[in-house]
Amino acid sequence: MTDKLDAIFRVVFKLPTGAPVAHLAQGADAAWDSLAHTLLIAGVESEFGIAIDPADSMELTSYSAMAEYLARQGT
Amino acid sequence: MSGQAGLSFLEAHRIVTEFQGGPELRFLFALSGTPDPFLLYLQAEAAQRGRTAQVSFLPFNTLQQHLVATSPESPEVFLLFPWDFLPESDWRTGIPASRVPLDAALEQSRRTADLLRRRPEAAFVYVAAPMPPVTGLPAADQSLSHALESLAASLGAELVDPTAFSLPSYLANGCPIGGNGLGRVAEHCVRGLVAAPRGPAKVLVTDLDETLWGGLVAEEGPDGIAFGPQGPGYRHYIYQTMLGRLRGEGVLLAAVSRNDAEVVLAPFRAGRMAVREDDFVAIIASYHAKSAQIAALAEQLNLGLDAFVYVDDNPVELAEIGAALPQVTALAFPGREEELPAFLRRLSSLFVRTEVTQEDRERTELYRRRAEGMAPSAAQGADLTQFLAGLEMRLVLQDRSQGDRARAVQLINKTNQFNANGRRWSDEEVAELLSSGGRLFTASLLDRTGSHGEILACLIGPEQTIEALVMSCRVFQRRVEFGFFGALAAREVWPAAVRFSETERNEPFRRFLADPAFSNGSGEVRSFDGREFARRHQDALRLFEVSWG
Numbered sequence: 001m002t003d004k005l006d007a008i009f010r011v012v013f014k015l016p017t018g019a020p021v022a023h024l025a026q027g028a029d030a031a032w033d034s035l036a037h038t039l040l041i042a043g044v045e046s047e048f049g050i051a052i053d054p055a056d057s058m059e060l061t062s063y064s065a066m067a068e069y070l071a072r073q074g075t
Numbered sequence: 076m077s078g079q080a081g082l083s084f085l086e087a088h089r090i091v092t093e094f095q096g097g098p099e100l101r102f103l104f105a106l107s108g109t110p111d112p113f114l115l116y117l118q119a120e121a122a123q124r125g126r127t128a129q130v131s132f133l134p135f136n137t138l139q140q141h142l143v144a145t146s147p148e149s150p151e152v153f154l155l156f157p158w159d160f161l162p163e164s165d166w167r168t169g170i171p172a173s174r175v176p177l178d179a180a181l182e183q184s185r186r187t188a189d190l191l192r193r194r195p196e197a198a199f200v201y202v203a204a205p206m207p208p209v210t211g212l213p214a215a216d217q218s219l220s221h222a223l224e225s226l227a228a229s230l231g232a233e234l235v236d237p238t239a240f241s242l243p244s245y246l247a248n249g250c251p252i253g254g255n256g257l258g259r260v261a262e263h264c265v266r267g268l269v270a271a272p273r274g275p276a277k278v279l280v281t282d283l284d285e286t287l288w289g290g291l292v293a294e295e296g297p298d299g300i301a302f303g304p305q306g307p308g309y310r311h312y313i314y315q316t317m318l319g320r321l322r323g324e325g326v327l328l329a330a331v332s333r334n335d336a337e338v339v340l341a342p343f344r345a346g347r348m349a350v351r352e353d354d355f356v357a358i359i360a361s362y363h364a365k366s367a368q369i370a371a372l373a374e375q376l377n378l379g380l381d382a383f384v385y386v387d388d389n390p391v392e393l394a395e396i397g398a399a400l401p402q403v404t405a406l407a408f409p410g411r412e413e414e415l416p417a418f419l420r421r422l423s424s425l426f427v428r429t430e431v432t433q434e435d436r437e438r439t440e441l442y443r444r445r446a447e448g449m450a451p452s453a454a455q456g457a458d459l460t461q462f463l464a465g466l467e468m469r470l471v472l473q474d475r476s477q478g479d480r481a482r483a484v485q486l487i488n489k490t491n492q493f494n495a496n497g498r499r500w501s502d503e504e505v506a507e508l509l510s511s512g513g514r515l516f517t518a519s520l521l522d523r524t525g526s527h528g529e530i531l532a533c534l535i536g537p538e539q540t541i542e543a544l545v546m547s548c549r550v551f552q553r554r555v556e557f558g559f560f561g562a563l564a565a566r567e568v569w570p571a572a573v574r575f576s577e578t579e580r581n582e583p584f585r586r587f588l589a590d591p592a593f594s595n596g597s598g599e600v601r602s603f604d605g606r607e608f609a610r611r612h613q614d615a616l617r618l619f620e621v622s623w624g
Binding site: 004007008011034035037038039041042043044045046047049050051052053054057058 | 083084085088109111112115241243244246247248250253254255257258
């Protein structure tokens with residue numbers, strides 16, 4: 001799960017292969033704007049075959065929150 | 076209506092990243108919602124067709140203004156939803172304060188459809204997403220939903236499974252398609268765009284094996300292929316009857332095949348198929364690239380390539396056509412029955428005829444006379460090197476001298492065209508040769524479209540003479556034989572010679588044997604110079620990543 005999630009973050013934020021992503025969070029990173037958030041949610045839905053509820057989506061504002069959410073979904 | 080899965084996010088990213096570029100595909104992606112999540116998938120779908128997408132978007136929620144205020148400046152693809160026809164049905168604006176009468180809703184929707192109809196070169200994709208209650212009457216709402224779908228179909232829109240719509244995504248960020256549906260919807264959009272009619276097409280060029288009929292005629296013979304209205308032939312029978320109708324309406328039919336002419340003509344001449352040889356203006360059999368065959372046909376018929384539609388089951392052939400002849404509309408022949416209706420709808424939409432004249436009915440005969448005497452295409456193949464390089468081919472060689480060799484023996488005994496001498500070998504004979512010091516090698520081919528399996532077998536005797544060498548016709552034109560011999564030549568000891576014998580069908584092997592690295596002459600044993608071969612074919616060898624399995 002972590003590898004895929006890392007890869008999604010790197011694609012959305014245009015980071016090189018192997019770049020750390022675990023520290024990324026909305027607010028702390030200017031690049032994490034509303035468009036990046038939309039792309040992240042769509043990427044996660046696509047790769048993990050899930051549909052994320054809008055209310056949940058608003059809470060997924062950091063890498064760690066996203067990872068915990070996916071763990072709770074059993075992915 | 077289609078509901079297959081499309082590319083995933085990371086698959087799309089990989090395709091775009093690895094794509095080496097191709098002819099530009101510039102278009103406007105017209106969507107009333109948030110379009111940005113589509114970009115990666117649109118680029119990937121274009122890349123899969125050998126094209127570099129240059130996509131522009133409409134500002135959010137300006138589709139109606141765009142229709143009213145602008146004329147198309149570049150190709151357009153419209154991804155439409157019910158609220159694009161009837162704004163009152165948009166979830167994001169809530170439920171209308173007062174009920175909208177069905178008649179008024181239909182009138183408004185028809186006006187929008189008329190605006191869309193003024194863009195005859197646009198491609199349309201429609202998602203029959205669920206609507207909020209607009210008319211206040213469940214039966215009227217249902218009628219409205221069906222009417223909108225019919226309006227979209229009347230525009231020639233490709234209809235997408237309504238489950239692609241995601242209300243959560245639409246409400247959360249304005250994109251009406253959730254992450255799970257972006258890939259398949261983008262596939263519809265790019266396919267519709269690439270296949271968008273530029274006026275009715277005039278020529279349908281069809282592949283033969285696994286398209287006009289089921290099976291490979293060179294391997295299974297005219298009695299082994301399937302084309303009748305039963306079992307595995309049904310899909311092909313229906314396709315043939317469709318071709319018959321198109322031919323009667325003035326569409327010119329042609330066939331191209333990598334094969335010998337007499338082999339592909341045999342099923343036509345047996346007279347049991349729904350189409351006959353004289354339904355076709357040309358049946359071209361040659362070993363050149365299909366793009367070269369089609370280009371030569373266009374010249375012969377004096378018709379522009381944008382009047383051509385090409386149908387093939389093989390995605391690699393379709394990609395080759397897409398890269399070499401982007402003006403040609405390339406359609407994939409369905410691999411499964413459930414995909415047949417959508418395929419036939421699309422085919423039909425490309426050849427719309429409002430009136431069929433006597434001249435239409437006689438057109439095939441007129442063009443047949445023009446094309447009379449046309450020999451199997453001698454046109455030079457398009458430069459395939461760049462195209463093949465983009466396939467990222469990997470050749471995995473196996474030493475099958477010990478262990479399982481069933482597939483290798485099967486290949487040796489069923490392959491006719493790329494076959495050094497046509498000799499059949501029993502498993503016992505192969506075992507005996509191996510026990511006396513012989514070797515058996517095979518090659519498997521993989522590329523970015525997937526695995527083609529074990530496609531080449533080479534049996535070498537103890538004196539280093541190749542006694543059997545066969546390659547499946549499925550991978551012709553990939554230069555696999557060059558990759559394989561290059562790999563053999565790179566070994567410390569390469570085969571000294573090939574045992575050759577001319578057969579009725581091994582013209583493809585004879586072409587390969589004409590390479591200067593093989594000795595001339597009329598004898599059965601032709602010597603092989605591995606160093607000379609490697610020197611002459613460095614370009615071809617670079618097409619493959621070769622490994623030993």
